[in-house]
Amino acid sequence: MRNFRHRVAGDEVSVQVPEDSRDLDAFRLWVHDQVARGGIVAVDTETSGLDTFSPTYRLRTVQFGNAVAAWVLPVEISREMLEAARWALRLLPSLTIHNAPFDLLVIDRHAGVPLEELGPKVTDSRIYAHLRDPRQQQEGGIGLGLKPLSAAFVDCNSPDTQEGLTAEFHAQGLTKATGWGRINLWTDVYLLYAGLDVILGSRLLPVLRHEVAKLGVSRRLADFEHRVMLLCARMERRGMRVDVDYVRRLVGRLEEEASLHAKRASKYGVTSVNATAQVSAALLGMGEQLTERTPSGAWKVDKAILLDLADLDGQWQPRETRTPNPLADAVIRSKRAGKWGTSYGVALRDGLDVNGRIHCKVNSLQARTARMSISSPPLQQLPSGDWAIRRALMADAGHRIVSVDYSAVEMRVLAALADETTMKRAISEGRDLHDFTAELIWGPDFTKHHRKVGKGVGFGKVYGGGALTLSRQTGAPLAEVKNAIAAYDRVYPGIKRYSRQLQREARADGYAVWTPSGRRLPLDRDRVYSATNYVVQSTARDVLCQALLDLQDAGWADHLLLPVHDEVVAQAPESEAEEVAREIGKVMAMDFIGVPLDTDPEVGGRSWGSLYMKKAATMTENDAWYAANPEAARAAELARA
């Protein structure tokens, strides 16, 4: 038995590491004692890295601990150690894990205790930390990591175990990338820190729970978030099939395109199209006028500016308003192909498990508004104007992709929260909200331009934007935008009233707002105007999460693939896909404080990208299901026109 002593918050604590069968007997006694006491035991794992589903992934240790003692089981060394860990995981009635989805999926895949068995008895301290204060360190919060939370709530002198291990990696000739997998398991600092993490985690949970209760955050919310987290973990485990041959061809094509245009750019002295300083210098040298600067004072040369110089509109079509600048054209084309190739193509190609599936991390409770995020790779952010990337993501064999989104959910949530009667009436009557707004402001003869400005004003209200930004965003003259905002406030007085009330309450409440779900959202003191946006964005997120749980209760959990803010991506067997989409849409549709939240169910072919194809010919040429069902492709083209 390896034995370490350490001090945590003034108490002496112990970390024990069994080396053989005899040592495991002591571990088993300790586990029985924990069961008898009925307390919560903290669990953690050390692994070869973060890519849980990669073919070379290894589980190295499983740790158990309470406030004063930790056990580090080196499960990597023998079947017996792994069995002891499994036995304890199954026997212990109540566990806490910091950032539970990670360890739950590791244990599900590499220790053979299913998510469905372990999940329901786990409390995730990260959820409580987020409910207390969702802000990252950079945003003025404590952060959501075990280290900063332990320093704040357990022991300000607790060692930075990550930092300490990085130093040890270097001492053993390893890096941050290789260290987790290759550090000698019997390294003292590795074992000690593995043990300390569960002792800290065990002490952290009760403090955070108390803090959350003290603030008055809804108790139901923690339970809600745990159920959402477990459902998202199931989606992460399922992953999504990738068309590997397609993605290889795609990467090749994009790399070719990127280098072709990079070559064009090099003729103007730009050796690297991503080097903004080079690009701006070359453009100025060609006699172009640049007007905008970045926050640090450099010339701004982003996509919008380059598209203008290249005489291209938002759809990359010639505007014929000037002579296209060939360098600007080459730079944007090369940058886009390069980004799509590396961020999406390569990420999909190189992130697969042995079955050719991608398992993105589905972070169910992430943003400071509680919005979800998806990472590695970020499937919520794939290009939507072009189907080429999404085409790589596929339903399972014999299945079709289903996508159900809410119609204008943030505007509807705002109308409901603000109790804006005119807007609520328009929604209940099934009117197109932006048409309705334009008509109220400009009369029945409103133009497309009016609709665009009115829509922009609506977004401005949701985001807290002003006339100047809106004018820049829509290209409409400032005076016109100012008039439109004034008119908007006249026709929808409830929105402005609600926004002012929310800001008043926020100032009176220590710069925080509350959502209907009982969540507290801290604001930046110098950005109180964002109060409305925070409540609206967060509530729309809670709506989607409630819908996910409703779908689970209705028996659709195994069909779900991804949440995308106001949309659920799912799959269904070919023969019943249309019906499944309708049913999912029905379950998701709900009434929110008297405002209907309608859904729009769509069924694609085999690939996610097929939902983004506009022409029947494109569908039949690029999607196996539509190739076999050309009449459905024609119907889909008509529906999308």
Next chain:
DNA sequence: CTTCTCACG
């Protein structure tokens, strides 16, 4: 590490 850019809702 920070800055800039760019993809999404």
Next chain:
DNA sequence: ACGTACGTGAGAAGT
């Protein structure tokens, strides 16, 4: 009184 665009993840370049 006025005005403020919101939230993410990721790669490349440069310090």
